[in-house]
Amino acid sequence: MDSSKPIIIMGNFISPPSSSWTRPLLLFLTFLAILLLQFSAKSVFPIRFVSGPSRPGADVPVDPRSCAGFFGHVGLPRRKVAMSIAEFGGVGDGKTSNTETFRKAVRYMQGFGHKGGSQLNVPKGKWVTGSFNLTSNFTLFLEEGAVILGSQDPKEWPIIEPLPSYGRGRERLGGRHISLIHGDGLTNVVITGQNGTIDGQGKMWWELWWNRTLEHTRGHLVELMNSNNILISNLTFLNSPFWTIHPVYCSNVVIKDMTILAPLNAPNTDGIDPDSSTNVCIEDCYIESGDDLVAVKSGWDQYGITIARPSSNIIVRRVSGTTPTCSGVGIGSEMSGGISNVTIEDLHVWDSAAGVRIKSDKGRGGYIANISISNITMKRVKIPIRFSRGANDHPDEGWDPKAVPKVKGIFISNVVSLNSTKAPVLEGIEGASFEGICLKNVTILGLAPSRTWQCEFISGFASEVFPMPCPQLQNNGSSSWCSYS
Numbered sequence: 001m002d003s004s005k006p007i008i009i010m011g012n013f014i015s016p017p018s019s020s021w022t023r024p025l026l027l028f029l030t031f032l033a034i035l036l037l038q039f040s041a042k043s044v045f046p047i048r049f050v051s052g053p054s055r056p057g058a059d060v061p062v063d064p065r066s067c068a069g070f071f072g073h074v075g076l077p078r079r080k081v082a083m084s085i086a087e088f089g090g091v092g093d094g095k096t097s098n099t100e101t102f103r104k105a106v107r108y109m110q111g112f113g114h115k116g117g118s119q120l121n122v123p124k125g126k127w128v129t130g131s132f133n134l135t136s137n138f139t140l141f142l143e144e145g146a147v148i149l150g151s152q153d154p155k156e157w158p159i160i161e162p163l164p165s166y167g168r169g170r171e172r173l174g175g176r177h178i179s180l181i182h183g184d185g186l187t188n189v190v191i192t193g194q195n196g197t198i199d200g201q202g203k204m205w206w207e208l209w210w211n212r213t214l215e216h217t218r219g220h221l222v223e224l225m226n227s228n229n230i231l232i233s234n235l236t237f238l239n240s241p242f243w244t245i246h247p248v249y250c251s252n253v254v255i256k257d258m259t260i261l262a263p264l265n266a267p268n269t270d271g272i273d274p275d276s277s278t279n280v281c282i283e284d285c286y287i288e289s290g291d292d293l294v295a296v297k298s299g300w301d302q303y304g305i306t307i308a309r310p311s312s313n314i315i316v317r318r319v320s321g322t323t324p325t326c327s328g329v330g331i332g333s334e335m336s337g338g339i340s341n342v343t344i345e346d347l348h349v350w351d352s353a354a355g356v357r358i359k360s361d362k363g364r365g366g367y368i369a370n371i372s373i374s375n376i377t378m379k380r381v382k383i384p385i386r387f388s389r390g391a392n393d394h395p396d397e398g399w400d401p402k403a404v405p406k407v408k409g410i411f412i413s414n415v416v417s418l419n420s421t422k423a424p425v426l427e428g429i430e431g432a433s434f435e436g437i438c439l440k441n442v443t444i445l446g447l448a449p450s451r452t453w454q455c456e457f458i459s460g461f462a463s464e465v466f467p468m469p470c471p472q473l474q475n476n477g478s479s480s481w482c483s484y485s
Contacts, residue, residue, distance in 0.1 A: 067281035067315055070254050076190060076231070079139055080116025081109065084123055092125020094149065099130035099156050110135040117188070122146040122196065130156020131219070134183040134191075142196025142235060150180045150200040150221075150241070157219045157241075163248060165276055165299030165307040165337060167395045169217030171209075171242075171268075177219035179246070186227040197236045198222075202266060205241035209267050218242035218268075228252045238262070240269050244289070248275040249309055258285045264324050266290040271321070273297055276309035276337050287321035292357075293349070294319060295330040296339055298366065301399040304336025305365045311339045320348035328352060328378075333359035333391060335405065336366040343372045350379040355417065357386045358410065362429060363394050365403035368410075376415045384417035384444055385424035387434070387458065404432035410460075411482070412439045419446040423467065428457030435459045438482035439473060442466070 084090075088105040090098045109118035117137035124145030130153065134140065142148065151157070159175040162168045169176035180200055183189060200221045208214040221240035224230055228251045236259040237244050244260050247253045255272055262269035271287035274280040275297040287293040298304060298311040316329055328349035331339055349355050355378045358368060378384050387407075407428070423444060428434030437460030444467060455470035461482045462473035 067254065067283060070252050070279050070281045076139070076192065077117065077137075077188060079112075079119040079137075081112045082119040082121060083109070084121045085127065086123060090127060092123065092127045092146075094126030094128060096128060097130070097151065097156075098127050099132065099151060102129050102132040106132060106135055106138070109138060113137045122148060122193070129180075131158060131178045131180055131182055134181065134186060134189055134224075136186045137188045138186075139190040139192065140181070141190075142193030142198070144194040144196065146193065146196035148180075148196075148198045150202070150239075152201060152204055154204075159216055162217075163225075165248075165304045165309055166334070167300065167303035170300075171217040172214060173396075174216060176217035177241075179220035179223035181222045182224075183227055184225045186224065186230075188229045189224065189227060190231045190233075191222065191235065192231065192233045193235055195234055195236060197238060199238040200240045200244075202239040202241040202262065202269065206266050220244065220246045222246065223248065224253075225249055230254070231256075233257050235259075236261070239266070242268055243270040243273045243291075245272045246275060247277050247280065250274075250277040251279050253277060253280040255280075255282045256284050258287075260285065260287045260289065262289045264288065264290055264322070270295050274311055274314055275299075275334075276304075276307070276311055277314075278310075278312050280311075280314045282314075282316045282319065284318045285321075287319065287323075289321070289323050290325060291323060292326045292330040293321045293323055293328050295327075295332075296342060297332065297334040298337035298339050300334045300395050301336055301363045301365070302403070303395060304334065305403060307337060309337045311335075311337070312341045314342045316343070316347070317345045319346075322349065322351045323353065324351060325353050327354035327357035327386070328376075328381075329356050329373075330354075331358045331368055331371060333361060333364065333388075333393065335360060335368060336364050336403075338367045338369075339371075340367065340369040342370070344376075345372075345374045347373075347376045348378075349376075349381055352378075352381050353383065354386045355381045355384045355415075356412070357388060358407065359388050359391070360405040360407070360429065360432075361389050361391055361393065362401050363399040363403055364405050365400070367406040367408075369407070370409045371411065373410070373412045374414050376412075376417075378415075378417040378420070380419045380421075381417055382421040383425055384415065384420055385412060385426070385439075385442075387426045387428065389427050389429050404429050406432065407434040409436045410438065412437075413441055415439075415442040415444075417444045417446075420444050421447075421451075423447055423451045423453045424469075426453070426455045426458050426470070426472075430457055432457065436482075437461075437473065439463070439465050439469065440482070
């Protein structure tokens with residue numbers, strides 16, 4: 001497993017001169033980039049949060065490169081009460097259902113919410129459970145060797161109301177299955193451990209999707225709604241039925257030092273999807289999935305426009321992984337409440353359909369603004385940079401074809417893509433505003449000479465970009481608005 005940090009390639013790319021040494025120069029640059037990638041593979045992630053079950057919530061120094069301060073604590077919060085799921089009668093044999101045990105344990109610990117908080121420890125073993133809700137001022141701690149297994153009984157994933165900003169289940173009309181681990185209206189919640197595992201055992205759900213026998217939208221592995229001060233760290237999440245981690249209508253969220261895995265053909269198994277949320281930090285994660293590694297969202301068509309809950313102030317950094325069908329980081333396509341102030345940096349993606357992708361469509365409305373994407377390394381990525389449209393994916397007949405998105409201020413810099421299949425594709429929407437698209441120091445290598453940039457209904461500026469970008473980015477006007485540190 002390649003969990004390396006992405007490399008940062010700084011400086012200016014010198015366009016190949018028209019002479020006999022053009023090919024040797026390109027070969028040298030390719031060799032240099034590959035060599036740097038090999039060195040970067042030996043790097044390690046920053047300091048992790050670590051707290052043992054015998055000392056719940058011990059304060060741990062925070063690496064200065066971390067944005068764990070979003071969570072509002074110097075380290076893991078101290079909890080006054082710590083108990084094991086085994087003390088509530090749980091059986092970790094991989095067969096016995098612990099659904100009622102987890103629910104009972106959390107209900108009991110809820111009583112300590114205003115008395116110093118509580119921590120539920122899950123010891124080594126395989127703990128089968130259906131959905132259960134968390135509570136405020138609470139830590140779910142998985143010890144080393146602990147595995148929570150999602151129940152294979154759909155009745156243990158009850159149906160709940162659709163999200164107001166979606167108007168219906170994302171896949172089916174009506175309600176949706178609740179997530180395996182769920183919370184609504186909570187504060188100060190931690191899901192962490194000593195690299196324990198939560199396995200959704202999603203194959204049953206994927207088969208319902210493949211067989212077209214799914215009655216309600218699949219549940220997430222973890223969903224927290226209307227909550228704040230959330231930390232998810234130092235765990236492995238496997239085989240989510242649907243999107244893996246879904247904070248929606250949340251604020252002050254940190255997701256760090258996570259490994260998230262699903263089969264590469266598992267449908268819609270996004271890694272991390274912040275949705276209509278603010279102050280979110282995602283860092284130092286390794287993700288393999290059948291959909292976007294990270295996707296920033298904010299509601300779907302007329303329902304998202306009406307609720308108007310934007311996603312803003314989001315950081316995604318030091319994320320690496322692969323997805324053969326989707327992108328390393330996606331913005332949208334559900335973006336009707338607006339998305340702004342997003343920083344994506346130090347991303348390493350390989351064997352994927354796209355590196356970074358901005359997705360929108362007629363009917364979405366909303367806006368995408370002030371998106372900074374920098375220090376991106378890609379290997380064997382089909383389309384390194386992509387703006388896409390035309391999915392024709394709407395919740396119902398009530399969508400407004402005149403509701404088009406506004407896109408402004410997309411800053412992309414310091415990008416290297418090796419063995420690319422296609423040049424970037426930047427497709428705006430007729431009648432919509434896609435402006436202020438700024439690219440600097442972008443190098444796409446391995447393309448056939450016939451592969452050229454494809455751009456439509458966009459405008460912007462490009463500098464030090466190879467191969468030559470499309471005319472819409474060769475703006476002869478002032479580029480003072482296109483600044484880099």
